[in-house]
Each structure stands twice: as C-alpha cells, then as structure tokens.
Amino acid sequence: MGERSVQTVILCEDLQHGVFVRRFLKQQGKKGRITVQYSPKGRGCGAQFVLDNFPKEVRAYRRKSHHLSLCLIVVIDADNFTVEERVRQLEQSLTAKGQAGRTSDERIVILVPKRNIETWIRHLDGHHFNETKSYPKLALERDCMPAVRRLAEMYPHGIGNDAPDSLQSACIEAGRCSR
Numbered sequence: 001m002g003e004r005s006v007q008t009v010i011l012c013e014d015l016q017h018g019v020f021v022r023r024f025l026k027q028q029g030k031k032g033r034i035t036v037q038y039s040p041k042g043r044g045c046g047a048q049f050v051l052d053n054f055p056k057e058v059r060a061y062r063r064k065s066h067h068l069s070l071c072l073i074v075v076i077d078a079d080n081f082t083v084e085e086r087v088r089q090l091e092q093s094l095t096a097k098g099q100a101g102r103t104s105d106e107r108i109v110i111l112v113p114k115r116n117i118e119t120w121i122r123h124l125d126g127h128h129f130n131e132t133k134s135y136p137k138l139a140l141e142r143d144c145m146p147a148v149r150r151l152a153e154m155y156p157h158g159i160g161n162d163a164p165d166s167l168q169s170a171c172i173e174a175g176r177c178s179r
Contacts, residue, residue, distance in 0.1 A: 005032035006107075006177070007068055011057050012038045012075035013046025017117055019141040020148060021073055027152035032069075050076045054090050055097035061108060071107040071177040078114035078131075083166050086112045109176045114166035121147040123164055131164050 008030065010021050018036035025034060037057075039049035054074060061072045078086050087110055091101045102108045113120050118135035122128075124147035129135075138144060154160070159171055 005069065006030065006071050007032050008034045008071045008073060008177075009057060009061070010034065010036045010073045010075065011050055011053055012036065012073075013050055013077060014038050014041075016137065016141045016144065017075040020117055020121070020144050021075060021111070023145060023148045024152055024155075027148060028155070047076050047079065050074060051089060051093050054093050055099055058094060058099060058102075058108060059097075061106070065107070071109065073109045073111065073177070075111045075113070075117070077116040078112050078166060079116070083112040083114055083169055086110075107177050109173050111170040111173060112166055113170070114164065119164055120151075120167050120170075123162075123167065124148075124150045129164060131166060 008025060010018055012018050012021065015038055018038050022034050022036055037053065039046040057072055057074075061070055064070055074090065076086055076090070081089070090110060094101055102110075114131040115134050118137060119129050119131055119133075121138070121144050122135050151159070155171060155174075159168060161168075
C-alpha cells in the first residue's frame with residue numbers, strides 16, 4: 001500500500017525557509033499539498049510573524065487533523081536565542097491564546113536553525129560554520145538546492161556529529177511528521 005498523502009503547512013520567517021523545507025520534503029518523496037506561509041517582505045520581523053501566527057495555525061491543525069492527514073512545520077531562526085528558548089517562546093504563544101502545548105502525538109514540527117538557516121546551508125555546502133555567526137542570505141533562494149540534496153541524501157542514515165547542533169535537533173524533530 002502506498003504512503004498516505006499528507007497535507008503540509010510550513011509556517012516560516014521568510015521565503016528562504018520555505019524553499020529549503022519544501023524542497024527537502026519533495027526530495028524525500030513526500031506526496032500531498034504543501035502550503036508555505038511566510039512574513040511578507042518589508043512587513044516587520046519574520047520571527048514575530050511566526051510567533052504571532054503559530055497559535056492560529058495550531059488551532060487550524062487541531063480542528064482539521066481529526067479527518068485529514070496533516071503536518072504543521074514551523075521554522076524560526078534562533079538568532080540570539082537558544083533553540084530551547086525559541087521553542088519555549090512558541091509554546092508560550094499558545095498558552096497566551098488559551099491553547100494547550102504540543103502533545104507527543106501531534107504532527108507539529110518546530111525547526112530552529114541557530115543562528116539562522118544560512119548556517120545549515122553553509123555546513124551542508126561543506127564550509128566551516130559557527131552557530132553564533134550570522135551568515136549572509138543567498139543571492140537567490142533556490143541556490144540552497146545543492147545543500148538540500150545533501151541533507152536529503154544524509155537524512156535517512158544520520159547527518160553526522162559534525163553537523164550543527166540545531167540541525168541535529170531538527171532531524172530528530174522532523175520525525176514527528178512520520179507519526
């Protein structure tokens with residue numbers, strides 16, 4: 001029997017996050033509709049967009065997940081925070097709106113690149129990285145494709161101990177969509 005088609009919503013800071021995750025899912029052979037929601041350019045902080053919209057997306061996920069196969073993937077850069085602090089901020093945004101935190105059986109994935117997604121891309125492209133340094137954005141979002149391909153090839157077998165800690169955590173967290 002074939003894999004069930006899963007509807008995926010990606011809530012993220014910017015187009016680079018969306019392109020990276022969407023292409024990774026496609027490389028992994030994911031079927032189903034993928035919707036990407038990101039902060040419009042020039043409309044404020046991308047992280048704030050994610051924090052503000054997370055409760056709304058969780059509510060929609062919970063309302064529909066009983067009759068549809070869904071996965072909500074949230075991508076927010078750590079910036080100057082730790083991965084744990086960003087996850088806590090997202091959880092607090094739920095409680096502030098009167099919602100319960102994520103449960104272990106929910107397909108709600110939180111990916112937190114430290115310092116930013118460009119750190120992951122830099123590592124996957126074979127360059128030295130530092131999770132506290134801010135790397136420049138790519139000229140074009142699609143320029144992340146070689147890094148995405150490498151991640152997709154490594155992911156099923158483990159990404160290695162030399163990968164950024166935040167990427168290792170993200171690979172574990174991504175397993176929530178397989179449930």
